[in-house]
Structures are given as structure tokens and as C-alpha cells.
Amino acid sequence: MAPTFTQITLAERPKEHILPTTFARKTVPLASLKPGQGEVLVKLHYLSLDPAMRGWLRDQRSYMPPVGIGEVMRGQAVAEVVEAGPGSKFTKGDIVDGPFGWAEYGVFPDKIASKINAPPGVDVLDFLGPMGGTGMTAYFGLLDVGKVKAGEKLVVSGAAGATGSMVCQFGKKRGAKVYAIAGSQAKCDWLENDLGVDKAFNYKSPTFHADFKKTVGFLDVYFDNVGGELLDFMLSRLNLRARIVLCGAISDYNKAKPSGLTGYMTLIAQRAKIEGFLVFDYASRYPEAQKDIATWLRDGSLKRRFHVVKGLQNAPEALNLLFNGGNTGKLVVQVADTPAKL
Amino acid sequence: MAPTFTQITLAERPKEHILPTTFARKTVPLASLKPGQGEVLVKLHYLSLDPAMRGWLRDQRSYMPPVGIGEVMRGQAVAEVVEAGPGSKFTKGDIVDGPFGWAEYGVFPDKIASKINAPPGVDVLDFLGPMGGTGMTAYFGLLDVGKVKAGEKLVVSGAAGATGSMVCQFGKKRGAKVYAIAGSQAKCDWLENDLGVDKAFNYKSPTFHADFKKTVGFLDVYFDNVGGELLDFMLSRLNLRARIVLCGAISDYNKAKPSGLTGYMTLIAQRAKIEGFLVFDYASRYPEAQKDIATWLRDGSLKRRFHVVKGLQNAPEALNLLFNGGNTGKLVVQVADTPAKL
Numbered sequence: 001m002a003p004t005f006t007q008i009t010l011a012e013r014p015k016e017h018i019l020p021t022t023f024a025r026k027t028v029p030l031a032s033l034k035p036g037q038g039e040v041l042v043k044l045h046y047l048s049l050d051p052a053m054r055g056w057l058r059d060q061r062s063y064m065p066p067v068g069i070g071e072v073m074r075g076q077a078v079a080e081v082v083e084a085g086p087g088s089k090f091t092k093g094d095i096v097d098g099p100f101g102w103a104e105y106g107v108f109p110d111k112i113a114s115k116i117n118a119p120p121g122v123d124v125l126d127f128l129g130p131m132g133g134t135g136m137t138a139y140f141g142l143l144d145v146g147k148v149k150a151g152e153k154l155v156v157s158g159a160a161g162a163t164g165s166m167v168c169q170f171g172k173k174r175g176a177k178v179y180a181i182a183g184s185q186a187k188c189d190w191l192e193n194d195l196g197v198d199k200a201f202n203y204k205s206p207t208f209h210a211d212f213k214k215t216v217g218f219l220d221v222y223f224d225n226v227g228g229e230l231l232d233f234m235l236s237r238l239n240l241r242a243r244i245v246l247c248g249a250i251s252d253y254n255k256a257k258p259s260g261l262t263g264y265m266t267l268i269a270q271r272a273k274i275e276g277f278l279v280f281d282y283a284s285r286y287p288e289a290q291k292d293i294a295t296w297l298r299d300g301s302l303k304r305r306f307h308v309v310k311g312l313q314n315a316p317e318a319l320n321l322l323f324n325g326g327n328t329g330k331l332v333v334q335v336a337d338t339p340a341k342l
Numbered sequence: 343m344a345p346t347f348t349q350i351t352l353a354e355r356p357k358e359h360i361l362p363t364t365f366a367r368k369t370v371p372l373a374s375l376k377p378g379q380g381e382v383l384v385k386l387h388y389l390s391l392d393p394a395m396r397g398w399l400r401d402q403r404s405y406m407p408p409v410g411i412g413e414v415m416r417g418q419a420v421a422e423v424v425e426a427g428p429g430s431k432f433t434k435g436d437i438v439d440g441p442f443g444w445a446e447y448g449v450f451p452d453k454i455a456s457k458i459n460a461p462p463g464v465d466v467l468d469f470l471g472p473m474g475g476t477g478m479t480a481y482f483g484l485l486d487v488g489k490v491k492a493g494e495k496l497v498v499s500g501a502a503g504a505t506g507s508m509v510c511q512f513g514k515k516r517g518a519k520v521y522a523i524a525g526s527q528a529k530c531d532w533l534e535n536d537l538g539v540d541k542a543f544n545y546k547s548p549t550f551h552a553d554f555k556k557t558v559g560f561l562d563v564y565f566d567n568v569g570g571e572l573l574d575f576m577l578s579r580l581n582l583r584a585r586i587v588l589c590g591a592i593s594d595y596n597k598a599k600p601s602g603l604t605g606y607m608t609l610i611a612q613r614a615k616i617e618g619f620l621v622f623d624y625a626s627r628y629p630e631a632q633k634d635i636a637t638w639l640r641d642g643s644l645k646r647r648f649h650v651v652k653g654l655q656n657a658p659e660a661l662n663l664l665f666n667g668g669n670t671g672k673l674v675v676q677v678a679d680t681p682a683k684l
Binding site for chain 2: 061257
């Protein structure tokens with residue numbers, strides 16, 4: 001039998017939660033893939049799963065078009081060049097990253113792939129974590145949008161997630177008091193004991209609001225990954241000139257109609273702001289962040305954790321982990337049986 | 343009978359709307375007022391009524407303490423110095439402005455009063471309008487917070503109000519396309535015909551949303567005086583890097599629980615922000631704004647309208663005009679029978 005590979009395509013747009021019928025599995029002959037001029041055939045090793053993917057399933061005006069019905073699901077990945085087409089700048093065996101999508105193999109133009117040259121102490125998988133979109137989001141969101149300063153009170157939601165766990169650590173490095181919010185005691189323990197935040201709060205605790213008010217009081221920067229009710233609560237906890245960095249709103253992504261923010265008038269009294277951002281706008285400055293982050297990975301001062309799900313066929317179900325609190329750290333799918341060194 | 347004067351005090355905190363029982367009228371012997379060292383006795387000519395007053399009635403954390411029960415209601419006014427105490431820098435007959443409150447007479451320290459020297463073409467009453475807090479709010483909110491640029495699309499809510507009508511005109515002077523939102527056809531006519539906005543929309547029209555989408559499409563700066571549902575709608579109308587200047591939220595001031603903003607996730611996709619501000623923070627820069635505004639008043643290019651209610655006893659009821667759309671332009675109470683020249 002001729003060799004085949006798996007692709008996962010969008011079958012229907014979810015109204016709220018991602019369902020077993022949201023995605024479809026497609027088996028494709030490998031022989032159908034042949035890199036042309038300036039193209040490469042890649043074999044995926046790891047696929048990144050990100051909360052933003054939920055937004056790409058919505059048919060609405062956004063920063064990029066939604067994934068079309070029947071199209072391979074979009075996603076960032078680390079892959080190996082299996083065959084370089086004529087004139088390609090890549091060589092067989094190169095490890096590259098790029099938006100290769102939910103497929104075991106694919107052919108792509110050179111220009112969407114980047115060769116990974118992992119510096120000492122950095123794994124290729126880090127290019128889906130601290131050295132990739134996650135790390136860049138945390139770095140520029142906190143320092144450029146949030147402009148956190150030493151001594152300020154930084155609150156991070158989704159703190160045990162891929163981005164949140166980086167934001168917490170970058171905040172400590174900048175000299176801020178860091179207060180983390182997560183959804184389980186185990187996550188809070190990891191944040192306090194391993195990542196060194198000043199205090200972690202379990203938002204599911206019945207005394208969460210009272211505990212937060214007592215310990216934190218008011219905040220200077222809120223790096224928000226979850227939106228919804230927690231964001232509304234934080235609007236009542238703003239110091240003068242507080243900045244809310246709107247990175248994500250994972251609590252609202254699966255809702256047909258998001259929870260409303262009722263506390264926005266505090267923005268006036270406190271001369272505060274809510275600002276959204278997208279990491280792509282900082283692409284030209286990634287090297288400056290990656291230089292810092294590589295240094296911290298090498299000296300061991302920056303911790304990261306990967307939550308690895310094996311098998312591309314498990315990607316749809318794994319995606320739900322992001323919305324039900326099932327992952328700690330960066331969620332990835334191991335697509336290849338024997339991926340490049342973790 | 344010894345001469346007396348009227349004060350209006352806060353009797354109870356309104357839960358939602360301002361009621362006849364919210365304020366109380368107090369008659370005080372004039373002889374009880376005697377300016378001491380560095381103080382003045384003033385007679386109020388005009389009192390400013392502002393939406394922010396609703397916020398001062400709430401017993402909650404804000405940029406200044408709430409007005410206390412039994413205290414004279416706070417408010418900015420233009421007054422005449424009737425008697426200068428020993429060592430006062432003022433002279434009988436000086437026209438001054440300051441936060442003299444809802445009273446026909448009062449004694450105040452010199453430091454809270456400022457002598458008005460109206461330049462040619464400027465009336466003393468303008469110091470409660472374009473040359474006062476209203477004008478300063480519009481000027482710094484639009485230019486410093488909103489940073490509107492020539493050619494950009496500026497949308498102004500509460501556009502026929504004191505601040506909104508200034509924002510519209512400052513926007514035109516800056517070269518923006520100005521879209522005004524108001525609550526009646528008469529207000530829209532005034533905005534289009536007298537103030538020169540590009541298009542005015544009546545938000546009460548059943549076709550408002552469709553009309554707005556068709557004519558404006560997406561906006562660059564939204565100067566918001568009303569909050570609530572209109573703000574939520576505007577969140578769906580943001581251009582890339584749009585700025586929402588949160589000046590007021592008059593639609594929500596009388597509500598125990600404000601309407602929620604559900605469309606905030608657009609802030610991420612459009613890299614946009616909502617920013618609150620308070621004009622007091624710009625106090626050191628008022629002279630630069632007043633220089634521009636005085637020039638525009640003198641050359642007739644800046645229009646202003648005053649809605650004058652006679653008699654301090656009518657101030658409580660007049661305050662409601664701000665919330666039911668009853669005023670066009672700047673709402674003031676004429677406190678003195680024969681005030682300084684209008």
C-alpha cells in the first residue's frame with residue numbers, strides 16, 4: 001500500500017465548545033506532495049496549540065481571515081525538511097518552524113519557514129514556547145504594552161499557561177511584585193515554588209476575591225489572558241494609571257455572547273487603560289527578545305514546562321485542554337514518532 | 343428681617359435617578375458669612391452643571407471623595423467678590439471662578455479662586471464652557487489622549503453636549519472627518535449646520551446602526567461621553583490602532599449596575615485601546631489650550647451654546663436635563679439676578 005499521511009481539516013464552525021464534529025481527519029497519499037521551485041516538503045515534529053485558534057474558527061472580521069471549511073487547520077509547528085525543491089534555500093534535515101498547520105506532512109514556500117538554530121541550552125521545542133510566539137507575546141505584551149516597572153504590582157491571569165508562565169517570570173526579572181491567578185492548587189504551587197511569583201491565587205476558591213483584595217489591594221499592570229468576569233473584577237482593583245494588557249479572553253472564547261464588562265467606569269477615575277495587542281506587530285523586534293530569553297534559558301533562570309500530547313489525531317481533543325484548564329505550561333502535539341531532541 | 347441666602351445640600355444618595363428628595367434647600371443668614379485672613383466672600387453669578395456630578399453622589403472609591411450627606415453640593419461657578427478679607431489678593435468687584443458649590447454666597451480661601459480676565463471676544467460665562475473645564479476636557483481628551491490626526495475618522499457621542507460640541511469642532515480644526523451622535527433631529531441639525539460636522543446621527547433612529555455602518559464604516563478615534571450600549575457598538579467599529587477616549591458614561595451614571603461591554607475582544611484584533619482620563623491632570627497646561635480657544639472664540643470660528651436655567655433652587659431638577667437629553671450645549675444655572683455680562 002502506498003504511504004499516506006494525516007491532515008486535520010475544519011469540518012464545521014463551532015457555535016460554542018469544540019465538538020467531535022468540529023474537525024475531520026483526512027488521509028492523503030504522500031506521493032501527492034512534491035516541492036516545486038523554492039519550496040520544501042516538511043515532516044512535522046511538533047504542533048503548537050494556542051487559545052487564539054478558537055478565534056480562527058469564527059467567521060468574523062479579525063486580524064486574519066478565518067480558517068475555511070474543508071481547509072487544513074492553521075497552526076505553528078516545528079518540522080524537518082524531508083526534501084528541498086529546486087532553488088530552495090533549505091537542505092534536507094534542516095529543522096524549521098512555520099505555520100505548517102495540522103498535518104503530518106506538507107509542502108510550503110521557503111518564505112514561510114525559518115531555520116531553527118537553537119543556541120546552547122535551548123531546545124528546538126522552545127521555538128514553540130519561550131523562543132516562539134508564546135515567549136514573544138509575553139515579552140512585548142508585558143514590557144512594551146504594559147510597560148511594567150520595578151516595584152509595581154503585576155497581576156497575571158492564566159498564569160500557569162504558556163504565555164502567563166512567561167509573563168510571571170519576566171515580571172519578576174523586571175523587579176515587579178507578581179501575583180498569579182490560576183485554576184488549581186497544583187498550578188498555584190508550581191507558580192509559587194518553581195516560578196517564584198510572590199503569591200498565586202486559585203480563582204476557583206470561594207475566598208478568592210477577599211483573598212485578592214487583602215493581599216494585593218490594587219494593581220498597576222494586569223496582564224489578562226482570560227477576560228470575562230475576572231477582567232471585570234480587576235477593573236475594580238486599578239491603581240492610578242493602571243494598564244490592562246489584553247492578550248486573550250479565554251473564558252469568553254467558547255461563548256456565543258461574551259460576559260460584559262460592567263466596571264469600565266473605573267478607567268476614568270483611575271486614568272487607566274485597556275489595550276489590546278498582537279505579537280506579529282513586533283516581528284522585527286523578536287531577535288532582541290530571543291537574545292534575552294536564550295540567555296535566561298541557558299543560565300537556568302527561566303523555567304518552562306511543556307504539556308505534550310502524542311499523535312496528530314489527538315489535536316482536536318487536546319485543544320479543549322486550553323479551555324478547561326487541563327494544561328500547565330505550553331501545550332503541544334507531538335506529531336512525529338521520533339521528534340528532534342526535546 | 344435679616345438677609346438670608348440659599349444653599350443646596352445633599353440630603354440622600356440616589357440609588358438610580360436623582361429624585362426630589364436627593365437634595366435639600368437650606369436658608370442661611372448672610373451675616374454668618376465673614377471672610378477671614380486670605381479669604382473672600384463671593385456672590386455666585388453662574389453655576390456649572392456637569393454629568394460628573396452624578397459620580398460625586400456615589401459613596402465609592404473615585405478620584406475625589408463623594409459629597410457628604412448634609413454638605414453643600416459641589417460645583418464649579420463664576421462669582422463676584424463681595425468682600426475681601428484681610429490680606430486677600432482679591433478686590434471687591436473681581437469676577438472669579440472656582441468650586442464654590444451650590445450656594446448663592448460663600449466664603450472661601452483665596453487659593454481656590456481664580457480671577458477671570460476675559461480676553462476680547464470671550465465672555466465670563468465662557469469660563470464655565472470652552473475656557474473652563476468643559477473646553478479643557480475636550481481639548482486634552484481629544485488631542486492628548488485620542489491623539490486624533492488629520493484625515494482620521496473621529497466619532498463623538500453626546501455630541502450636542504457641552505464637551506461633545508467642543509470635541510466636534512476641535513476635531514474639524516485638526517482636519518479629522520467628524521461624525522457626531524446625538525439624541526434628536528434638532529441637535530443633529532445644529533451639529534451639521536452650525537458646528538460643521540461631516541455627519542450627525544440620531545441614535546434614537548431605528549436605522550441608526552445601519553446608517554452608521556454605511557456612512558462611517560470603521561473609526562479611528564471614538565470620544566465617548568455616554569458609555570453603555572453605544573460604546574459596545576463602537577467596539578465593533580474599530581479600525582486598526584483605534585483609540586477610545588473614555589470621557590464619560592452618562593447612559594450608565596443613573597444605573598445601579600452599568601450595561602456590560604461584550605465587544606471588548608475587538609481591542610485585541612485591532613490593537614486598539616480604551617483609555618480614561620481626568621482633565622485635572624492637565625491643569626498646568628490649561629493656558630496653552632485657553633490661548634487657542636480664546637483665539638477661536640474671538641475670530642468666531644468656535645461656536646458655543648449655553649442652556650441657562652434661572653434660580654439656584656432649580657439646580658436639582660436642571661441636573662436631570664443632562665441625563666434625559668434636555669440640554670443642548672453647556673448647561674448652567676444663573677444664580678444671581680443680574681449676573682456679569684453674558
